[in-house]
Amino acid sequence: MIEIRDLYKTFDRTQVLNGLNLSVRDGETKVIIGRSGAGKSVLLKCITGIILADSGSIKLNGEELTGLDQRSYDRVRSNIGMVFQGGALFDSLNVGENVSFFLDEHTTLSPARKKERMQHALSLVGLKGIGELMPAALSGGMRKRVSLARILCMEPKVILYDEPTSEVDPITADAINNIIIEMRDKLKVTSIVVTHDMGAAFKVGDSVAMFYHGQVIADGTPDEIRNSRHPVVRQFINGDAVGPITEDESMKFGHVR
Numbered sequence: 001m002i003e004i005r006d007l008y009k010t011f012d013r014t015q016v017l018n019g020l021n022l023s024v025r026d027g028e029t030k031v032i033i034g035r036s037g038a039g040k041s042v043l044l045k046c047i048t049g050i051i052l053a054d055s056g057s058i059k060l061n062g063e064e065l066t067g068l069d070q071r072s073y074d075r076v077r078s079n080i081g082m083v084f085q086g087g088a089l090f091d092s093l094n095v096g097e098n099v100s101f102f103l104d105e106h107t108t109l110s111p112a113r114k115k116e117r118m119q120h121a122l123s124l125v126g127l128k129g130i131g132e133l134m135p136a137a138l139s140g141g142m143r144k145r146v147s148l149a150r151i152l153c154m155e156p157k158v159i160l161y162d163e164p165t166s167e168v169d170p171i172t173a174d175a176i177n178n179i180i181i182e183m184r185d186k187l188k189v190t191s192i193v194v195t196h197d198m199g200a201a202f203k204v205g206d207s208v209a210m211f212y213h214g215q216v217i218a219d220g221t222p223d224e225i226r227n228s229r230h231p232v233v234r235q236f237i238n239g240d241a242v243g244p245i246t247e248d249e250s251m252k253f254g255h256v257r
Contacts, residue, residue, distance in 0.1 A: 001026040001158065001190040002047065007056035009042055009214075016042050017053065018214030026061075029184050029191040031205030033198070033236065035245065038211035040194040044160045047192075048082055049073045060158065078106060081151030082160040085167075089135040089143055089150075095122070096131030099150045106154070121149040124186075125179055141172030148179065152187075159183065161193040165200050173200065180204045198237055202226060210236065212245075 002024040009017040016039045024030040032040045045051040047058055049065070058065040065076060089098050100118040103109055109117070122128055125145040135143060144164060151159060161180065165173035177200050183189050184206075195201050201208055202222040209219040210233055218225060218233045228234065235243030 001061055003059040005057040008054045010054055016214055020215055022209060022216055024190055024192060026190055027188050028206045029193060029204055031193045031195060031201040031208045032211060033201055033208060034211035039214045040211055041162050044162055044194060048080055079157045081154060081156040083147050083151060083164055085163045089146060091135050095133050095146055098146060099153055101150060102154050117153050121152040124152055125149045141168040144176060159189050159191045163195060165197050177203050
């Protein structure tokens, strides 16, 4: 469904994506892990066209995305949903209006059909009957689930999750993980999940890829990553303060002579 080849992106002479290669099968949930600044969120934004890559190839279901004009990318975006870290809800709209926002903007469905899809999407994420509430009345976890419901209203083929369990309590995080799994099993969507939560990574992922210096250094099943002998992977998944990652960073910033 998604194929990334030789992708490069630089910001102010900092190489964020450095010839990155990644494949995601149709219906697969691919989890991406790695240190902050490794290029995880940048990749999601390149896929959606929010950020343009410097060079390389991004294919969605065989269609090349790099080089598309704005109108063509808008068509592609209708098949891609992105769940941002903070939920990105409109504070002036109630929950129902937030969830149906993209339907209002991009479809010609009748008001009754829009309401039906909005209510169904909220029920999918366990928030049935809260359409009249304002975002200010929601917890952080509820805001994230409303954000996901807004995406589900568009019935996308691909969902991109950027830190879906950050800033929520462990019980809410596990509920969000269960929703991600349910979306895969019920709706057969293809997903990429960016996370620092290793428990979530191993629970929701069909496969896990680790980014390091803008490249994929390991990609395999959760068990393969969990049992990897690669020293960088080992340090990251174990959360060790000492190891090749921190030694590399110390050398880079001149802390070690």
